[in-house]
Amino acid sequence: MNARVLAVALGAWLWAAPLLAIDLTPPLADPKQQQRYVTLIHELRCMQCQNETLADSTVSLAADLRLEVHDLLAQGKSDDEVRDYLVSRYGDFILFRPRMSWRTAWLWALPGLLLLAGAVAAMRVLLSRARLLEGDTAPIDSDLDPK
Amino acid sequence: MKRFLWPLGIFALLVVVLVVGLVHAPDKGVIRSPLLGKEAPQFSLPNLNSGGEFVTGGQLKGAWHLVNVWGTWCFECRNEHTALLQIRQEGRVPIIGIDWKDEDESARSWLQQLGDPYSEIGTDHDGRVAIDWGVYGAPESFLVNPAGKVVEKWVGAMTPEIWQQKFLPHLAATGSGS
Numbered sequence: 001m002n003a004r005v006l007a008v009a010l011g012a013w014l015w016a017a018p019l020l021a022i023d024l025t026p027p028l029a030d031p032k033q034q035q036r037y038v039t040l041i042h043e044l045r046c047m048q049c050q051n052e053t054l055a056d057s058t059v060s061l062a063a064d065l066r067l068e069v070h071d072l073l074a075q076g077k078s079d080d081e082v083r084d085y086l087v088s089r090y091g092d093f094i095l096f097r098p099r100m101s102w103r104t105a106w107l108w109a110l111p112g113l114l115l116l117a118g119a120v121a122a123m124r125v126l127l128s129r130a131r132l133l134e135g136d137t138a139p140i141d142s143d144l145d146p147k
Numbered sequence: 148m149k150r151f152l153w154p155l156g157i158f159a160l161l162v163v164v165l166v167v168g169l170v171h172a173p174d175k176g177v178i179r180s181p182l183l184g185k186e187a188p189q190f191s192l193p194n195l196n197s198g199g200e201f202v203t204g205g206q207l208k209g210a211w212h213l214v215n216v217w218g219t220w221c222f223e224c225r226n227e228h229t230a231l232l233q234i235r236q237e238g239r240v241p242i243i244g245i246d247w248k249d250e251d252e253s254a255r256s257w258l259q260q261l262g263d264p265y266s267e268i269g270t271d272h273d274g275r276v277a278i279d280w281g282v283y284g285a286p287e288s289f290l291v292n293p294a295g296k297v298v299e300k301w302v303g304a305m306t307p308e309i310w311q312q313k314f315l316p317h318l319a320a321t322g323s324g325s
Contacts (some may be wrong), residue, residue, distance in 0.1 A: 047178070047283030060248065061283060064274040088279035089188075091181045121153075 180300045188279040192269025207296040213242045218249040219257045221285040227304035231264035244268035263309035
């Protein structure tokens with residue numbers, strides 16, 4: 001009995017899930033373009049609710065921006081042209097995947113530099129300890145002897 | 148003693164980074180517009196007050212203009228309305244309104260009720276022009292110079308203080324305003 005209720009509830013939920021769809025933009029005719037559209041809206045930021053992508057957001061600005069991306073692609077614009085246009089209006093912030101430029105280079109450089117700094121520090125500590133052992137020729141017992 | 152110098156230096160650096168972060172915290176929510184210093188985007192919108200005529204971006208050239216994006220659904224727009232009326236009264240810069248995703252009827256009754264600070268209002272029903280201007284939260288105000296370039300932008304309600312501190316200096320610097 002319980003299992004049946006559960007099954008019905010699950011079925012209803014699965015059936016209803018598409019009704020909760022956020023994106024009501026009509027799909028692009030060309031499936032390849034539609035694929036690019038879906039990828040793009042997943043990596044563009046909704047500027048109003050700043051931690052959501054365009055794909056996740058229900059606010060009207062996100063819907064407008066999805067339509068804008070849709071129309072630009074339908075006009076035959078490339079992914080980069082779409083990104084360029086939106087960056088020229090909203091700035092780099094609209095990209096969830098930051099682009100390589102002089103201003104963002106430290107995002108990539110910093111982890112490497114930190115790793116290098118850590119490695120150098122570790123080397124120095126290890127080497128200084130090794131040197132200490134080399135010079136320390138006194139019998140080990142003398143260390144324990146209070147004298 | 149010397150062995151503590153390194154961690155202390157790193158700690159001091161961290162403190163500096165955090166202090167800088169804290170000091171700039173109020174600006175963090177505001178995104179610097181890439182439009183600053185660039186040509187104001189072109190547009191052509193139906194005029195709210197006289198049907199058939201269009202409000203266009205080309206009109207912005209030749210004189211200073213304040214472009215204000217608003218909507219009757221926008222709470223903060225009501226708060227800035229008095230400031231806009233004051234700017235209108237000052238008479239130094241005409242205000243071009245972009246009525247963003249709004250109903251013409253409610254826009255008209257809003258202006259009747261609260262007064263009309265705009266010299267012209269274009270109605271952006273589908274929000275295309277707002278996207279072109281990089282608008283993400285009404286109200287937003289842009290100062291456009293006689294060359295048609297955007298020189299200042301403010302996101303949020305306009306106040307007399309912001310007008311005086313951020314916008315008026317641009318006008319004073321060129322000695323223009325009329």
